[in-house]
Amino acid sequence: MLPQSLPPTSGIPNAIVTNVGKTENRGIEIQLATVNLAGDGRQKVSWTSDINIFLNRGKITQLQEGVTVDITNSRFVGYPIGTIFDYKKIGIWQNTSADSALAKSLGLSLSGTGSVIGNIKVEDVNGDSKINASDRIILGSSQPSWSAGFTNRLAYKGFDFTIVAFGRFGSTITSRMHNSGFANTFQGNYNNLSVNYWTPTNGENFWPKPNAASTNTPNNSTLGYFDGTFVKIRSLTLGYNLPPSFLNLRSARVYVTANDAFILFSKYRNVYKGIDPEAINAGNNRGEINVDTPATYSILFGLNITL
Secondary structure, three states: OOEEEOOOOHHOOOEEEEEEEEEEEEEEEEEEEEEEEEEEOOOOEEEEEEEEEEEEEEEEEHHHHHHOHHHHEEEEEEEOHHHHHEEOOOEEEOOOOHHHHHHOOOOOOOOOOHOOOOEEEEOOOOOOOOOHHHHHHHEEEOOOOEEHHHHHHEEEOEEEEEEEEEEEOOOOOHHHHHHHHOOOOOOOOOOOOOOOOOEEEEEEEOOOOOOOOOOOOOOOOHHEEEOOOOOEEEEEEEEEOOOOOOHOOOEEEEEEEEEEEEEEHHHHHHOOOOOOOOOOOOOOOOOOOOOOOOOOOEEEEEEEOOO
């Protein structure tokens, strides 16, 4: 059961939840546990590791009423839920004779506030010298190529250290912070993201120009698609087991844990000023990132005592 947007002629403005079709999921998971150093953790170092690698290949096998393509809801038979269907962004229209000639050949405006120079350039996929809905293609999906988890535990002289990491590789995420609403309109009179937007002299080829005449820059949806690859350090824990004679206790351990302290290898976060690449909107089937879900971390101090 998934939300289904109905045509405007239905008179129903909101999506309804219905059985929209059938899906197929196949996956594999591999887990490996190793004892790297078999010490006692006190006089000799102990070191153990656990790693698991898993992947899932899901796809839609059938849509209601026998259709194979449902563009309104981004559902396509043979492709996963979370497929992205849109224009292919290939840069920014530059203030050059070559780009001006190309824009003119595509019937695009080169004058006034409607000039495409400085705006997002999308590909004429079908080569008909027009930019229209027929040029939209499947750009990717929120389904990762593979994911993995990794845990390392070390102990020596009463100290113990544990690191837990998780990674997701090969997905495409949709950041609503970058391509919708009033977070990134380029209109010039809203509080936008701090980006190196295009000007006639800087040749910026990713961010378009601001334009007071347009609430949302043309083709702004293409600004929100990013490689979803990341590695997150789920937790780092450092502990110390106090000597048994300490305060006449059977055992006592003090520790500090940092949760979700680091996000690594994420271009979305580190280059394009995104938020948490793992913060997928659970109520959405397109792999969208919540605008209001920044990366969070916590530090926990603890004491374990056995009397």
